[in-house]
Amino acid sequence: xxxxxxxxxxxxxxxxxxxxxxxxxxxxxxxxxxxxxxxxxxxxxxxxxxxxxxxxxxxxxxxxxxxxxxxxxxxxxxxxxxxxxxxxxxxxxxxxxxxxxxxxxxxxxxxxxxxxxxxxxxxxxxxxxxxxxxxxxxxxxxxxxxxxxxxxxxxxxxxxxxxxxxxxxxxxxxxxxxxxxxxxxxxxxxxxxxxxxxxxxxxxxxxxxxxxxxxxxxxxxxxxxxxxxxxxxxxxxxxxxxxxxxxxxxxxxxxxxxxxxxxxxxxxxxxxxxxxxxxxxxxxxxxxxxxxxxxxxxxxxxxxxxxxxxxxxxxxxxxxxxxxxxxxxxx
Amino acid sequence: xxxxxxxxxxxxxxxxxxxxxxxxxxxxxxxxxxxxxxxxxxxxxxxxxxxxxxxxxxxxxxxxxxxxxxxxxxxxxxxxxxxxxxxxxxxxxxxxxxxxxxxxxxxxxxxxxxxxxxxxxxxxxxxxxxxxxxxxxxxxxxxxxxxxxxxxxxxxxxxxxxxxxxxxxxxxxxxxxxxxxxxxxxxxxxxxxxxxxxxxxxxxxxxxxxxxxxxxxxxxxxxxxxxxxxxxxxxxxxxxxxxxxxxxxxxxxxxxxxxxxxxxxxxxxxxxxxxxxxxxxxxxxxxxxxxxxxxxxxxxxxxxxxxxxxxxxxxxxxxxxxxxxxxxxxx
Numbered sequence: 001x002x003x004x005x006x007x008x009x010x011x012x013x014x015x016x017x018x019x020x021x022x023x024x025x026x027x028x029x030x031x032x033x034x035x036x037x038x039x040x041x042x043x044x045x046x047x048x049x050x051x052x053x054x055x056x057x058x059x060x061x062x063x064x065x066x067x068x069x070x071x072x073x074x075x076x077x078x079x080x081x082x083x084x085x086x087x088x089x090x091x092x093x094x095x096x097x098x099x100x101x102x103x104x105x106x107x108x109x110x111x112x113x114x115x116x117x118x119x120x121x122x123x124x125x126x127x128x129x130x131x132x133x134x135x136x137x138x139x140x141x142x143x144x145x146x147x148x149x150x151x152x153x154x155x156x157x158x159x160x161x162x163x164x165x166x167x168x169x170x171x172x173x174x175x176x177x178x179x180x181x182x183x184x185x186x187x188x189x190x191x192x193x194x195x196x197x198x199x200x201x202x203x204x205x206x207x208x209x210x211x212x213x214x215x216x217x218x219x220x221x222x223x224x225x226x227x228x229x230x231x232x233x234x235x236x237x238x239x240x241x242x243x244x245x246x247x248x249x250x251x252x253x254x255x256x257x258x259x260x261x262x263x264x265x266x267x268x269x270x271x272x273x274x275x276x277x278x279x280x281x282x283x284x285x286x287x288x289x290x291x292x293x294x295x296x297x298x299x300x301x302x303x304x305x306x307x308x309x310x311x312x313x314x315x316x317x318x319x320x321x322x323x324x325x326x327x328x329x330x331x
Numbered sequence: 332x333x334x335x336x337x338x339x340x341x342x343x344x345x346x347x348x349x350x351x352x353x354x355x356x357x358x359x360x361x362x363x364x365x366x367x368x369x370x371x372x373x374x375x376x377x378x379x380x381x382x383x384x385x386x387x388x389x390x391x392x393x394x395x396x397x398x399x400x401x402x403x404x405x406x407x408x409x410x411x412x413x414x415x416x417x418x419x420x421x422x423x424x425x426x427x428x429x430x431x432x433x434x435x436x437x438x439x440x441x442x443x444x445x446x447x448x449x450x451x452x453x454x455x456x457x458x459x460x461x462x463x464x465x466x467x468x469x470x471x472x473x474x475x476x477x478x479x480x481x482x483x484x485x486x487x488x489x490x491x492x493x494x495x496x497x498x499x500x501x502x503x504x505x506x507x508x509x510x511x512x513x514x515x516x517x518x519x520x521x522x523x524x525x526x527x528x529x530x531x532x533x534x535x536x537x538x539x540x541x542x543x544x545x546x547x548x549x550x551x552x553x554x555x556x557x558x559x560x561x562x563x564x565x566x567x568x569x570x571x572x573x574x575x576x577x578x579x580x581x582x583x584x585x586x587x588x589x590x591x592x593x594x595x596x597x598x599x600x601x602x603x604x605x606x607x608x609x610x611x612x613x614x615x616x617x618x619x620x621x622x623x624x625x626x627x628x629x630x631x632x633x634x635x636x637x638x639x640x641x642x643x644x645x646x647x648x649x650x651x652x653x654x655x656x657x658x659x660x661x662x
Binding site for chain 1: 366369370372373376390391603604607610611614615617618619622625629632636642643644645646647648650651654655658
């Protein structure tokens with residue numbers, strides 16, 4: 001594991017190529033890589049946790065990348081932060097992610113010395129993608145990035161995942177798009193910490209104020225996610241870079257609120273525990289995939305299904321009984 | 332299993348309450364129910380497969396429910412079909428589905444004798460939701476519903492799932508909404524069999540024709556999902572019930588195309604095999620959850636994590652070694 005110690009050192013010293021390699025290692029399916037990844041995570045774990053973790057969600061076209069670029073650049077320039085941008089995209093089954101897309105879209109940010117942009121891992125399994133984004137967060141923190149922005153792609157499942165890995169969840173809306181278009185899944189509002197109306201470009205400021213006020217009124221009808229925190233509704237133009245400072249300050253005051261209410265530490269602990277449980281489940285899956293007796297039974301199932309001579313679902317009932325017989329009677 | 336035989340009979344005889352009970356049984360997590368569900372599926376399996384399975388997707392506000400209502404009503408009135416509407420919503424973690432929503436939205440269809448509307452099952456796990464929708468399809472077919480419409484909720488993960496369970500995948504777009512808003516995940520276009528521009532209401536027909544033609548041109552640049560099938564782009568007003576017949580006829584000709592190319596049978600077999608594999612994985616999961624030795628190890632992991640005295644990720648490496656030691660040495 002000497003090699004992994006070296007990698008850990010390089011990551012801590014801000015070597016971007018090493019950070020990329022580390023994240024790739026954590027995404028790998030190879031058994032050796034998995035052991036190395038766990039070792040790497042333990043090496044880096046003591047140096048994690050010192051960032052603001054921000055989740056950004058919104059329908060396609062809401063301008064998530066433009067906002068992230070504006071917010072990231074702002075926090076580097078005005079607050080001397082180091083910014084890492086990660087993406088979570090559970091739907092990227094066929095296409096191999098959007099590396100080029102992200103880099104092109106966040107042109108200004110991607111050239112900054114203090115920014116690190118990583119596209120979404122491509123896994124079919126949602127547990128996988130969430131888990132990989134969570135380990136990437138830890139690695140970026142160990143590399144001294146102190147603002148981590150996680151962008152969701154898609155509406156639905158990815159919001160659940162992101163809600164379990166960030167401190168503050170920002171929902172982006174579009175000024176003037178109409179309720180029909182941006183109608184959010186009911187569930188999403190239960191996880192949101194702040195709402196931002198984007199595309200409040202020059203001339204649209206009044207409209208933005210009206211829509212933000214309406215949404216604020218509507219949100220007042222829902223119970224808060226945390227006691228004492230009513231969801232702020234802001235507006236901005238990510239394109240014209242207006243309203244960015246207010247977003248930053250709201251994120252900071254949310255962070256303070258979580259700290260004061262002693263929610264912060266508990267939430268981070270829960271998130272780590274979730275990650276560990278998800279990795280535990282993965283270890284079990286990998287173990288089972290290598291288990292000879294189980295593999296023999298599964299092959300028999302496939303043959304039965306191909307032969308089509310027995311009722312297909314009954315094969316599973318028999319499988320269950322065999323598993324129980326072989327593995328439970330041994331105890 | 333006498334009781335399940337009786338339930339199977341009732342489902343085959345068109346008893347809607349029995350069909351609902353059967354679907355609920357297949358969604359249950361109880362071990363007894365799981366065995367009963369497998370038995371029920373084998374009883375009904377010989378009577379499945381005789382439907383057109385249609386997937387409908389599109390962003391929130393595209394008018395999916397309105398289209399499904401129009402298409403469903405049309406196929407009952409004009410083609411004496413019996414229509415079942417299922418929903419797949421992997422994001423429904425917190426809220427308990429949208430029963431009321433669906434019933435209210437599809438008011439006309441829900442009162443029809445020949446229609447059956449079932450809201451999305453509510454599971455956190457995507458595998459779970461997809462699997463439950465697939466078993467619900469089989470049950471509806473056994474109950475002699477010959478048009479099964481599966482509606483996706485959300486953009487992203489659910490399209491992947493739906494693509495693995497239907498014959499024809501219909502993507503709904505909105506006339507005049509602008510590319511920005513409806514920008515689809517790149518992946519989705521690879522699964523689409525037909526595109527329909529909705530909201531081509533009176534006065535918007537020309538605009539709809541132009542947008543449909545543009546999209547058709549753009550789609551020509553992509554390779555087809557099936558040889559010889561170029562993706563038709565239609566337009567309709569689900570609200571004013573125009574263009575519905577053309578949608579129906581396109582679905583039928585797609586079905587014919589799949590049959591001629593001998594894709595149909597193969598695709599259905601693959602889908603069944605996927606379902607069986609997903610159920611097999613579930614059997615394994617349930618088995619593991621009951622396994623004493625594994626549970627002891629997992630409890631030790633939790634205690635280690637709580638104590639915070641050992642590196643948290645190393646606990647997983649140790650877990651892997653223990654699993655291997657206990658279960659592989661036995662062989």
